[in-house]
Amino acid sequence: MxxxxxxxxxxxxxxxxxxxxxxxxxxxxxxxxxxxxxxxxxxxxxxxxxxxxxxxxxxxxxxxxxxxxxxxxxxxxxxxxxxxxxxxxxxxVAALAWSAPDQATGRVTGQVTGRVTEQAGRLTGRVTHVLDGDTAEILLVAAGDTLHRVDPAHASVTHTPALDPTRPLATVDLDHTPAEPLGPFDADRVRDVACTALAAEQAGTAARCLELTVAHTLLRRQFGRPIGSFQALKHRMADLHVLVTTAESAAMAAALADPADLPVRAAAAAAHCAEALRTVAGEMIQLHGGIAITWDHDAHRYLRRAHGGGQLFGTPAAHVDRLARLVGF
CATH class of the missing domain: 1.10.540.10 (Acyl-CoA dehydrogenase/oxidase, N-terminal domain)
Structure with missing residues (x-):
């Protein structure tokens, strides 16, 4: 692979x-x-x-x-x-306002929440946490199994304050808003591709967190030695290296999967990469020491990305549950 x-x-x-x-x-x-x-x-x-x-x-x-x-x-x-x-x-720039219901429970999972109904060519409802919704020139809205295009000027789109300032989110409110039907909407396919793309991003973020942490421990000295030479920290960073490499493998396995295998591999990647990044970003804070809890250092930005992205298309626990159903447990 x-x-x-x-x-x-x-x-x-x-x-x-x-x-x-x-x-x-x-x-x-x-x-x-x-x-x-x-x-x-x-x-x-x-x-x-x-x-x-x-x-x-x-x-x-x-x-x-x-x-x-x-x-x-x-x-x-x-x-x-x-x-x-x-x-x-x-x-x-296009934004997709959608919600992906869990097939077993019917509940919507993840931060992308809401419900939109269509009647006589008009849409009504609210969808939260829409990626780039407030800056998009094209606004796509899923209502049931149909994808619609909505003029952003005819919808109420408001910026949502987010944990991660590098990932703009918005809330889209529709009140009998005119919409153009574009065709069928495959929520399962969109979710699997979304999880695969996000997992790849999380793998890259985790790798950079570890790279910065290792570099810091080679520069920071205590008791006349780089702290990276201490056995306890070596063990912790070795564990992080395992998480980073397995996250890269999980994300790549989903990206290279055959269409029939994508649901299983996307669920596995979504669960593992989110948890791996959360752990590595948290350890980045710990191993950098006091400087990591200041605004002057970028460590908090990586931690924000880890926690924000870990909820975006479903929590790791939700993906584990989905994975278990897909493989027959």
Whole structure:
């Protein structure tokens, strides 16, 4: 299980781009084709797959880059062929307001909550925690098994204060709002792709947390020695290394999965990567000592990303329950 040479080239290209920290990062990613990865070539896309999404999301996670790429991935997965899909491939920011009910209980899992009903071509309801909802030019709303497009000017979209300031969230309120039906909406497919893309990001974030922590323990000295030379800290960082590498493997396994295996692998990746990042980010705080609890250090940003992302498309416990049902337990 490994990336191809082309995928590794994409990884290095994105990594160099992020290292340069350009002010127009999203436009540079659009020029690179990032939002077009899952869009078919005959609609202006690259016709790539989840492995390429994994490659880009991993690097974005390592730098905590605040881009609407995850929203674009959801939109590209949900949309049927048409002009809207072509616009998403070209970098137009799209937000998907949806909720994914648990098939066993009927309850909505995760932060994406709400219920939207359709009557006579108009939508009514509220969806919370919509990624990039307040800046999107295209607003997609799922009502039952149908995907609709709504003019953002006709909906009430309000910014939601979030734990992670690099991930804008919004609440979408609809009150008999006119909507254009676009086609069927496959919530299960969207959820599996969302979990796979988020797991890739979390794996990249966890790897960067460990990298920064190891670097700190080699510089910070106590009793005349780098604290990283202490056996107790070596053991803790070795355990974190295991978590990081297994998170990378779980996320890559989902990204490279056959369509029939994707639900199982996406659930496993969602559960493990979220927990791995939460643990590694927490240990990052501990091993950095007092500086990590100040605003001057970036450690709190990684911890915020860990806790915010860990709830986004369902909690780890919810994904474990789903995984157990999928494999027959």
């Amino acid at each position: 490994r990336l191809t040479d082309d995928q590794l080239t994409l990884r290095h290209t994105v990594r160099r781009l992020l290292a340069a920290s350009p002010p127009d990062l999203w436009q540079r990613l659009v020029d690179l084709g990032a939002p077009a990865l899952l869009v078919p070539e005959d609609h202006g896309g690259l016709g790539a797959g989840l492995a390429e999404v994994y490659t880009v999301q991993y690097e974005l996670g390592a730098t905590l880059a605040g881009t609407p790429l995850l929203s674009s991935v959801l939109a590209a997965t949900a949309l049927p062929p048409g002009q809207t899909l072509t616009a998403v491939a070209g970098g137009t």
